[in-house]
Amino acid sequence: MHRRLIPRSWRLPLVSGLALAMLVCGLKPVLAQTNQPNIVAAGEYLARAGDCMACHTAPGGKLLAGGHAMPTPFGTLYSTNITPDPDTGIGRWSADDFYRTMHEGRSRDGGLLYPAMPFGSYTKVTRADSDAIFAYLKSVPPVSLPNKENDLQFPYNNRALILGWRTLFFNEGTYRPDDSKPAQWNRGAYLVGGLGHCAMCHSAINALGGNSQSRAFEGGLIPMQNWYAPSLTSNKEAGLGNWSLAEISDYLRDGISHRGAVYGPMAEVVYDSLQYMTDKDTLAMAVYLKSLGEGSPPPPASSKVSSAESSLLMILGASVYDKQCAVCHGPEGRGMPPQYPPLASNQSIQMASAVNPIRMVLNGGFPPGTFGNLKPYGMPPFAQVLSDDEVAAVVTYIRTSWGNLGAPVSARNANALRSVPLN
Amino acid sequence: MSPMRRLAAILAGVVFSSHAAAAQTGDHPPDTMAARVLGCTSCHGAQGRGTDNDYFPRLAGKPSGYLYNQLVAFRDGRRRYPPMNYLLEFQPDSFLRLIADYFAEQNPPFPPRATPVVSPELLALGRGLTVNGDVARGIPACASCHNPRLTGMQPAVPGLLGLPSDYISAQLGAWRYGTRTSAEPDCMQMVASHLTETDVTALSAWLSSLPVPVNATQVPQGSLAMPLPCGSQPN
Structure with missing residues (x-):
């Protein structure tokens, strides 16, 4: 997964309208053959659950037509066109071909897929669900858009390496229910x-x-x-x-x-x-x-920041917190949930890695605008108003106040995250 | 300086107030757009009035259609500025519309006008391009779309007054270099591509030197025959 910008226009035509239009026009052979709009609707739901759209739709691009750049430590991969276009998409694929991709991580020609495609997880998907997703994919508007060549560095551009990766990390097999569980x-x-x-x-x-x-x-x-x-x-x-x-x-x-x-x-x-x-x-x-969440507890928090430095950080942090944060998150860090999240007892602030709380202070952010939260409350970015010392201080303060058990962070930790790509 | 000494020096300058922030009494934040857009106003100023940082422009009173187009362009990556792209990445059209409406309805006072620091010749060039354009070079007058008072046209042509020189210059540059794009046909990209560096300096200096009229509202949609087709402005 990585960040992307997705056009919203494709979110509107939901299946009912789409299926109706297709039946009226008679242009979609899959539907004409199966006459099963329900399987298309079920498939769209499952495709959502698998988040196919996020990777297979490029920013500003057509739905599921691929071409989305996915930077990896090994080079850039581009997602593929999975619309039913016969020449550039999966229009000539059968449900068997599609299932083999989901289940085995192999393309229609037998080639091994890079594991950016999460076939290590999709292998658990049942044949019936795979078929439904395939029926949905065959129902979306075909887009003629050739796949882009991946841009991987040597030696990762050698697909034979995937064999080794698969040996180490890939366990093929449909999900097997645990009969002892509900x-x-x-x-x-x-x-x-x-x-x-x-x-x-x-x-x-x-x-x-x-x-x-x-x-x-x-x-x-x-x-x-x-x-x-x-x-x-x-x-x-x-x-x-x-x-x-x-x-x-x-x-x-x-x-x-x-x-x-x-x-x-x-x-x-x-x-x-x-x-x-x-x-x-x-x-x-x-x-x-x-x-x-029933694993053994992790080791206690530790920090390279000296106790003398961390006590100075705490004094400065309290001052920054009162000025910038308390108005929403409250003087005791209780927030106003669910709109303003609590900071006291908030696990994501106390984790051994302080990357996320530092980035939230620097970059702020809106929760996603969802059907259940159509008008979200946004947190301001503070990168432009707080110095590295102040960021370190306020993050140290929220990680260690009100019973929170995180470790102090240094100005260097804060500075290192100023330059990371935002999206 | 070591982190310890640096922190001690900072703390010496900190004025300690006893919990300046009022303790929250309600269980919920106010059900207002003002509360929802605190993530915007921390940079763009209260009510979107702008700040003394030239790169965080005033939002208040700009036409809603213009603001909406910019929000969509930031979200979809047509206008590149990573902090804005990041903040808006997962927001639906409906919420962006509410944000645009909110700032369009605000009318806080304008900041003091800048004193131009360029030569009278450059100011004259800026004035000429603003009022008359340059037909020979294919540059339409700003006034032809933004209206002769330069206060914009509904629903999506913004006013050009009350903006800092550096901000105007940066936007014209962004169009020239493709980091700011609009729906096709991208009229401002076409205009900006005809401008020289000198034109940009002149226009930015001239526009930022003008007073904002008391009534800075936009003229109605369709009041002006635009010389170029604009994808972002329905006509």
Whole structure:
């Protein structure tokens, strides 16, 4: 996942109108053959759950026509055209071809896909769901747009390397329900682990560009974006063991909750994908995610900042906080949830990595405008008014006040994040 | 200087107020656009009045259609400025419309006018281009679209007064270099591509030197026959 700018125009024609128009015009052979508008609607929903649109639509480009640049540490990849255009898209593909791509990570010609396509997660998707997504993709307007060549550095431009990557990191196989768990938990596990491909960001990416199944959901810094995707298994990070199911579900679907708001790359996931999910499905995801938050607690916070320096930071931080932050987040950090998130007891502020709170202070941000939060409240950026010392001080202050147990941060930590790309 | 000494020096200058921010009594923030756009006004000034930083322009009183077009352009990447692109990335049209309406309706006082620091010759060039354009070089007069009073036209042609010289210069430059684009046909890109560096300096100095009239409202849509087609302005 990475940041992008998505035109909104394609969000409007929902399936009912689309399917009706297609039936009237009789131009879409897939629908004419199957005469199953329901499978197209189901497929669109599942494509949303898989967030196909986010990567396969370029900024300002046509829906699902690809060409979206995805910078990686190994070079730039471009997403492909998955509209039903016969020459440049997937118009000549069969449902079998499509399933093989989702399940095995192989293109129609048998070529191995780069793992930017999250087939490590999509392999868990059932054949029936894959077929529905395929029916939906065949129903969107075809766009004639040839795929762009990837721009990878040597040696990563050698696709044979993918074989090695697959050996290390790819476990093919449809999701197998855990019979000891309720159906709702299994539905959540299927969505989180399969189409949701949450592990792509919430597991550490190692030097080989893979993430280990045994450490799934343990968190990591997202390459190229410089946002930290927190652990979903540690309650000290984004582990949700002590959130209520309603809080988790609100967070996923609306982007705001009584415990915190989404920001950074997660704002995109909510905006493009999760806000379209039914309450039933976000609740199922909540049930599963809550159950993940039962891991062992991480080691206590440690910091390279000396105690003398951190006490000076705290004094300055209190002053900055009172002047700039307290008006919304409250003198005791309680906020006004869900619009102004609480800072006291907010896990995302106390994590070992201080990247996210520093970036929020520098860059501010609006939660995504979702169906459940159409008129969001935005946080100002402070990069232009606070010095590195002041940023470090106020972040140190919020990480260590009101019972928060984060570690102090230094001005160097703050400065390092001033120059990261914003989108 | 070591971090310790630097911090100690900063703290010596900090005036400590006892919890300057009022304790919150309500459970919810005000249900107003003013509260929602605090992320905007921290740079653009209260009510979008502008600040003494020339690159954070006044938003107040600009036509809503213009502001909306800019918000959409920032969101979709047609106008490049990373902090704005970042803030607006995940906002639906409906919310951008509300933001545009809010700032269009504000009418705070204008900041003091700048004193031009360029030669009288350059000011005369700026005035000439503003009022008459330069037919030989394919440059229409600013007044032909922005109206002779330079207060803009509904719904999407902005006024040109009350803006700092550096901001005007930066926008004309951004059109020339393609970091600011509008819906096609991009009339301002066409105009800016005919301008020289000297023209830009002259126009920026002249426009920023003009007083803002008491009634700075836009003329109605369709009042002016525009010399160029503009994708961002329905006619």
